[in-house]
Amino acid sequence: MKKILVIGAFGQIGSELVPALRKKYGRDNVVACGHMHKPDESALNTGPHDFFDVTNKKALEDIVDKYDTDTIYHLASILSAAGEKNPQLAYFVNNTGTYNVLEVARERKLERVMIPSSIAVFGSDTPRDNTPNKTILRPSTMYGISKVHGEMLGHYYFHKFGVDVRGVRFPGIISNVAQPGGGTTDYAVDIFYYAVKHKPYTCFLKPDSTLPMMYMPDALKAIMQLAEADGSKLKHRTDFNLSAFSFSPAELAAAIKAELPDFKIDYKPDFRQAIADTWPRSIDDSAARAEWGWKPDYTLQAMVKDMIRELSKRL
Numbered sequence: 001m002k003k004i005l006v007i008g009a010f011g012q013i014g015s016e017l018v019p020a021l022r023k024k025y026g027r028d029n030v031v032a033c034g035h036m037h038k039p040d041e042s043a044l045n046t047g048p049h050d051f052f053d054v055t056n057k058k059a060l061e062d063i064v065d066k067y068d069t070d071t072i073y074h075l076a077s078i079l080s081a082a083g084e085k086n087p088q089l090a091y092f093v094n095n096t097g098t099y100n101v102l103e104v105a106r107e108r109k110l111e112r113v114m115i116p117s118s119i120a121v122f123g124s125d126t127p128r129d130n131t132p133n134k135t136i137l138r139p140s141t142m143y144g145i146s147k148v149h150g151e152m153l154g155h156y157y158f159h160k161f162g163v164d165v166r167g168v169r170f171p172g173i174i175s176n177v178a179q180p181g182g183g184t185t186d187y188a189v190d191i192f193y194y195a196v197k198h199k200p201y202t203c204f205l206k207p208d209s210t211l212p213m214m215y216m217p218d219a220l221k222a223i224m225q226l227a228e229a230d231g232s233k234l235k236h237r238t239d240f241n242l243s244a245f246s247f248s249p250a251e252l253a254a255a256i257k258a259e260l261p262d263f264k265i266d267y268k269p270d271f272r273q274a275i276a277d278t279w280p281r282s283i284d285d286s287a288a289r290a291e292w293g294w295k296p297d298y299t300l301q302a303m304v305k306d307m308i309r310e311l312s313k314r315l
Ligand SMILES: NC(=O)c1ccc[n+]([C@@H]2O[C@H](COP(=O)([O-])OP(=O)(O)OC[C@H]3O[C@@H](n4cnc5c(N)ncnc54)[C@H](O)[C@@H]3O)[C@@H](O)[C@H]2O)c1
Pocket: 007, 008, 009, 010, 011, 012, 013, 014, 034, 035, 036, 037, 052, 053, 054, 055, 074, 075, 076, 077, 078, 079, 093, 097, 115, 116, 117, 118, 119, 169, 170, 171, 172, 173, 174, 179, 180, 181, 182, 183, 185
């Protein structure tokens, strides 16, 4: 029986991953763990939940034991833009948190640990088009450095201690449930909240700043599919490139305008532009396709239609 602990469960990805895991494995087999930020009662009423700080190893050990955990999805992280505002916090939470999760997994002989990585592992020395899985990893942000560290630590724990750690390098994730948590691709979510309210949007990236992106249902499918994949077929472990589609702010605005013709956008690039300039424009995800059958369902157009439909219902 799987007993799953989701750490960072009330963030952008966790808010949708927890219900998806509960649907698959049963409500009471998935414990949603948050930190300081308490979600509203409706989120808490959907199943078992707890609160702790992943940088506190003893607290993590107690939670793992309390819920008889065999699988961890470790989502707690300080993302790219938030991390550049507070690099010391990003260093501490991202590196210490991941180390604690891997140590507890080793000590308790957990069955599986899922730790998402990010396209933030790449940097300005990396080829920006069709970026290969195996390439130069010299990121310019504290977040990116911590993600390279997490990937390599995961490899180490797999080869040295046999801990079954797996992870994908997510591109920017677009979703309509929880707001994003301080990343460089957050504009691609924010823009929809303005568009459906018929308000103009000021974008913090330049109109031609193309980045790889993915719709949340594909992100959930990817991480859950990799968690269930036959380990003997995996040549990679913690660093699978993933791709769905790439677009620039101008291309996204045009796709929104096709649905909502009165939509208006202007551009005021800020410090996040410098981060975006070091990230790939498109990703080669052939390893994920070959090793565990990854294939996205959503195109840019399908994502835009679904985002507008879902947010219009809610807002
Ligand atoms: N959202 C994206 O576009 C994206 C893209 C690439 C990779 N990822 C990765 O996916 C994972 C989840 O991302 P997300 O977008 O849901 O992030 P998020 O910022 O929305 O959520 C992260 C959660 O971690 C929690 N947290 C922070 N410090 C903590 C601590 N000390 N102890 C316990 N919890 C703590 C926060 O309360 C927050 O709810 C992260 O590893 C992130 O790097 C996300």
